[in-house]
Amino acid sequence: MPVPDPGILARKAAIAARLRAAVPDAVIDDPAETRAYECDALSAYRCPPLAVVLPATTEEVAAILRICHEERVPVVPRGAGTSLAGGSMPTADAVVIGLSRMNAVLETNYPDRYIRVQAGRTNLSISGAVDGDGFFYAPDPSSQLACAIGGNIGMNSGGAHCLKYGVTTNNLLGLRMVMMDGTVLDLGGPMGEAAGLDLLGVVCGSEGQLGIVTEASLRILPKPVGARPVLVGFSASETAGACVAAIIRAGIIPVAIEFMDRPCIQATEAFAHAGYPDCEALLIIEVEGTKPEIAEQLALIREIAERFDPVEFRESKSEDESRRIWLGRKSAFGAMGQINDYMCLDGTIPVSTLPKVLAGIAELSRQYGLGVANVFHAGDGNMHPLILYNANKPGDLELCEAFGADILRLCVEVGGCLTGEHGVGVEKRELMVAQFAPEDLEAQMRIKDAFDPFWLLNAAKVFPLASSAPRREGAHGKGQRNAA
Amino acid sequence: MPVPDPGILARKAAIAARLRAAVPDAVIDDPAETRAYECDALSAYRCPPLAVVLPATTEEVAAILRICHEERVPVVPRGAGTSLAGGSMPTADAVVIGLSRMNAVLETNYPDRYIRVQAGRTNLSISGAVDGDGFFYAPDPSSQLACAIGGNIGMNSGGAHCLKYGVTTNNLLGLRMVMMDGTVLDLGGPMGEAAGLDLLGVVCGSEGQLGIVTEASLRILPKPVGARPVLVGFSASETAGACVAAIIRAGIIPVAIEFMDRPCIQATEAFAHAGYPDCEALLIIEVEGTKPEIAEQLALIREIAERFDPVEFRESKSEDESRRIWLGRKSAFGAMGQINDYMCLDGTIPVSTLPKVLAGIAELSRQYGLGVANVFHAGDGNMHPLILYNANKPGDLELCEAFGADILRLCVEVGGCLTGEHGVGVEKRELMVAQFAPEDLEAQMRIKDAFDPFWLLNAAKVFPLASSAPRREGAHGKGQRNAA
Numbered sequence: 023m024p025v026p027d028p029g030i031l032a033r034k035a036a037i038a039a040r041l042r043a044a045v046p047d048a049v050i051d052d053p054a055e056t057r058a059y060e061c062d063a064l065s066a067y068r069c070p071p072l073a074v075v076l077p078a079t080t081e082e083v084a085a086i087l088r089i090c091h092e093e094r095v096p097v098v099p100r101g102a103g104t105s106l107a108g109g110s111m112p113t114a115d116a117v118v119i120g121l122s123r124m125n126a127v128l129e130t131n132y133p134d135r136y137i138r139v140q141a142g143r144t145n146l147s148i149s150g151a152v153d154g155d156g157f158f159y160a161p162d163p164s165s166q167l168a169c170a171i172g173g174n175i176g177m178n179s180g181g182a183h184c185l186k187y188g189v190t191t192n193n194l195l196g197l198r199m200v201m202m203d204g205t206v207l208d209l210g211g212p213m214g215e216a217a218g219l220d221l222l223g224v225v226c227g228s229e230g231q232l233g234i235v236t237e238a239s240l241r242i243l244p245k246p247v248g249a250r251p252v253l254v255g256f257s258a259s260e261t262a263g264a265c266v267a268a269i270i271r272a273g274i275i276p277v278a279i280e281f282m283d284r285p286c287i288q289a290t291e292a293f294a295h296a297g298y299p300d301c302e303a304l305l306i307i308e309v310e311g312t313k314p315e316i317a318e319q320l321a322l323i324r325e326i327a328e329r330f331d332p333v334e335f336r337e338s339k340s341e342d343e344s345r346r347i348w349l350g351r352k353s354a355f356g357a358m359g360q361i362n363d364y365m366c367l368d369g370t371i372p373v374s375t376l377p378k379v380l381a382g383i384a385e386l387s388r389q390y391g392l393g394v395a396n397v398f399h400a401g402d403g404n405m406h407p408l409i410l411y412n413a414n415k416p417g418d419l420e421l422c423e424a425f426g427a428d429i430l431r432l433c434v435e436v437g438g439c440l441t442g443e444h445g446v447g448v449e450k451r452e453l454m455v456a457q458f459a460p461e462d463l464e465a466q467m468r469i470k471d472a473f474d475p476f477w478l479l480n481a482a483k484v485f486p487l488a489s490s491a492p493r494r495e496g497a498h499g500k501g502q503r504n505a506a
Numbered sequence: 507m508p509v510p511d512p513g514i515l516a517r518k519a520a521i522a523a524r525l526r527a528a529v530p531d532a533v534i535d536d537p538a539e540t541r542a543y544e545c546d547a548l549s550a551y552r553c554p555p556l557a558v559v560l561p562a563t564t565e566e567v568a569a570i571l572r573i574c575h576e577e578r579v580p581v582v583p584r585g586a587g588t589s590l591a592g593g594s595m596p597t598a599d600a601v602v603i604g605l606s607r608m609n610a611v612l613e614t615n616y617p618d619r620y621i622r623v624q625a626g627r628t629n630l631s632i633s634g635a636v637d638g639d640g641f642f643y644a645p646d647p648s649s650q651l652a653c654a655i656g657g658n659i660g661m662n663s664g665g666a667h668c669l670k671y672g673v674t675t676n677n678l679l680g681l682r683m684v685m686m687d688g689t690v691l692d693l694g695g696p697m698g699e700a701a702g703l704d705l706l707g708v709v710c711g712s713e714g715q716l717g718i719v720t721e722a723s724l725r726i727l728p729k730p731v732g733a734r735p736v737l738v739g740f741s742a743s744e745t746a747g748a749c750v751a752a753i754i755r756a757g758i759i760p761v762a763i764e765f766m767d768r769p770c771i772q773a774t775e776a777f778a779h780a781g782y783p784d785c786e787a788l789l790i791i792e793v794e795g796t797k798p799e800i801a802e803q804l805a806l807i808r809e810i811a812e813r814f815d816p817v818e819f820r821e822s823k824s825e826d827e828s829r830r831i832w833l834g835r836k837s838a839f840g841a842m843g844q845i846n847d848y849m850c851l852d853g854t855i856p857v858s859t860l861p862k863v864l865a866g867i868a869e870l871s872r873q874y875g876l877g878v879a880n881v882f883h884a885g886d887g888n889m890h891p892l893i894l895y896n897a898n899k900p901g902d903l904e905l906c907e908a909f910g911a912d913i914l915r916l917c918v919e920v921g922g923c924l925t926g927e928h929g930v931g932v933e934k935r936e937l938m939v940a941q942f943a944p945e946d947l948e949a950q951m952r953i954k955d956a957f958d959p960f961w962l963l964n965a966a967k968v969f970p971l972a973s974s975a976p977r978r979e980g981a982h983g984k985g986q987r988n989a990a
Binding site: 212 | 662711727856923930957
């Protein structure tokens with residue numbers, strides 16, 4: 023183990039002391055205790071931070087940021103650390119600001135249909151706070167039991183139900199944010215609108231590049247009267263993809279259209295015994311509403327599905343059957359993890375290109391000699407291909423990463439996007455050049471300059487290193503930054 | 507008439523010549539011909555521009571902006587000039603870039619439900635292009651026959667149907683924009699999403715401060731199966747407002763909830779003979795869907811409305827009756843114009859505060875001694891009070907403006923916003939301080955700095971003059987700017 027530089031240790035201690043003076047009992051700098059903050063859910067990347075601070079109020083966040091700004095110390099905001107692209111992973115010179123203690127409901131307003139919460143509150147407990155009154159918060163990422171709304175805002179998260187209800191940005195009305203210099207901004211509000219320049223949209227999905235969100239006003243919706251899933255099996259993945267495109271083309275908007283292919287179906291059946299049919303691909307399509315509304319939508323969906331020669335069309339007839347249909351889908355990631363190492367990708371494509379992209383992924387799978395299992399939100403084109411590999415086989419992970427990059431390039435090629443909801447983070451920063459022209463990236467980086475001129479906030483993420491490094495260094499040159 | 511300074515005239519001629527060399531046959535600088543571009547639909551403000559250019563392509567827009575950037579000439583983008591807050595009004599030193607020639611449909615894609623058009627295309631003709639195939643573009647400002655989609659994007663326009671379908675920003679998937687220095691950016695795309703920083707949202711509603719939009723990708727939707735309005739009369743405005751809040755609270759989302767009070771009803775009846783009841787206020791509530799869906803929603807609405815003792819509840823029984831119900835609402839502005847001069851305001855409020863705000867406006871009306879007629883999109887809290895005054899009576903316009911400012915301050919006070927869809931423009935720039943703290947305004951202006959460092963694009967609008975002037979002057983000091 024290398025011996026730490028005494029100068030660096032002294033600076034670390036000095037910064038921790040300043041932080042501790044500002045927010046007593048909220049600073050963690052013992053390496054044994056900071057270990058939990060070394061990585062996010064994407065465990066391939068890991069790094070111990072300089073310190074971790076767990077503030078309780080917006081004012082404390084502002085005080086911490088003012089100190090870090092003065093000291094030119096990078097900062098990494100963290101919700102629950104469930105991100106999958108290294109977005110909340112620290113660097114060695116960075117202070118992690120964890121929002122987990124800020125989890126209060128500040129206000130609920132049913133007539134105007136919003137809830138105001140602190141940013142560390144978990145996604146599911148937002149719905150939990152209004153459930154008894156017949157309301158819910160719509161975006162439902164798979165990690166909703168654990169993930170924080172602040173992280174959802176940073177990643178613009180979606181979920182199975184976003185086909186009908188939209189992603190985070192469509193359900194976010196306002197927020198309070200602290201800029202790197204400690205300035206507190208209020209963007210949007212219960213009305214969701216703003217005169218002048220609307221900064222809410224650019225902050226949503228900005229992966230902690232512009233500030234630290236401490237409070238959010240969110241749209242809440244009345245819970246639907248009823249919901250029912252149908253399970254449709256197909257003899258080929260491409261046919262299932264074409265059926266999804268046909269449903270969307272017909273103007274039907276189910277609440278969810280989930281897709282699984284044979285490798286996923288098999289793994290899931292072995293694990294969860296959901297009673298799925300033996301077929302190449304299946305769709306789970308859920309519709310919502312009153313009984314006549316549900317019946318009408320299902321009739322239309324059946325009519326369209328039958329054009330694609332389904333091997334099975336199973337309408338749920340009971341609560342129990344609905345539960346079993348969803349059980350398989352919800353167990354899919356866990357089931358795959360039981361039998362294989364996998365890397366989960368996250369790209370979006372226009373729904374009409376689903377058959378083409380599925381065929382392209384199959385072809386790449388043959389070229390790379392690595393298997394792929396597909397399980398994803400098909401209705402809104404948010405794909406999550408799982409590349410199967412052997413973590414113990416030298417070179418397999420690198421092959422897997424190259425394969426993944428090719429899949430994401432394919433998504434961009436057909437008019438889609440590098441990321442649906444997991445963010446760019448560390449993982450995909452170098453792929454940004456596949457999506458954006460240099461002038462498009464430059465425009466984005468100028469916004470970063472405007473909010474965080476020293477490039478201290480969640481630095482070295484999102485933007486390709488070759489583009490961002492000169493700005494970070496140039497910016498640091500402006501101040502008297504010591505290496506931490 | 508003052509004699510023009512020969513130096514200014516020479517500079518004007520030199521700039522016009524450079525523009526003409528770049529885009530032959532597209533430059534208008536004869537004062538007789540530029541007259542049509544001196545104002546927008548808010549005719550209280552008027553100013554002849556330096557020149558008008560009518561480009562035909564994105565490349566021509568870029569060429570014009572490069573010249574203006576080099577010469578440090580301010581630029582005012584213009585769609586159809588239907589704005590109501592002075593947003594497209596020129597200044598004397600500015601070149602107006604009119605987008606009216608750029609009105610082509612570039613692409614329609616039904617499976618992925620989008621259309622790509624040039625920015626000068628009128629709102630209604632976008633729906634017109636897809637109507638035959640059963641689709642439509644949802645946002646429908648009152649000026650939709652004339653207004654350009656580029657202007658809709660600049661103002662984030664709404665319309666009667668935005669309660670269900672959202673405003674422009676909710677239906678905008680991507681755009682091509684030219685920055686002041688001539689750089690062409692592509693933001694978003696058919697998928698509407700972006701990795702990295704999402705600049706689409708901040709451009710939408712930015713009133714031409716960040717760049718000139720030349721193309722837009724827009725969400726198109728399948729036309730509803732059927733629609734039916736119901737007309738409900740009330741014995742007090744506040745009761746009608748409370749009924750709107752109760753409907754929204756119950757989770758019913760009609761397509762439209764329109765409100766009219768007695769002065770409006772009377773003027774409209776005299777003008778359009780729509781057969782409206784004699785009452786203090788009325789709501790027109792429209793629902794959409796299949797016959798059973800419509801029946802179910804109307805039953806719920808009737809149940810809620812009856813709690814508010816309506817003087818009339820009239821369900822349309824035929825196409826003809828529906829047409830007559832809407833006729834009155836659509837004639838309301840014209841009808842008021844027949845009997846009074848009026849100033850049309852535009853503020854948004856949380857729906858739950860409608861009764862309070864209506865009472866507040868009535869109280870202010872007594873204090874100022876000026877009448878008010880209310881006709882507006884009530885469902886989403888976008889108010890359009892019309893202040894009645896006498897344009898020939900000295901001092902009445904000033905009184906009217908003070909009254910209007912008080913109403914907008916009231917909107918902000920209850921948690922609303924200075925503008926719903928007309929923009930800040932020239933009219934409301936000084937009221938921005940009622941909405942935003944200095945640091946919020948500063949953050950917005952930094953974004954402006956990032957996109958347009960010399961503050962040449964639609965300058966002296968949106969931001970309070972006291973805040974923006976030092977930046978404009980500071981910026982101009984950076985270059986060698988000559989007064990035009």
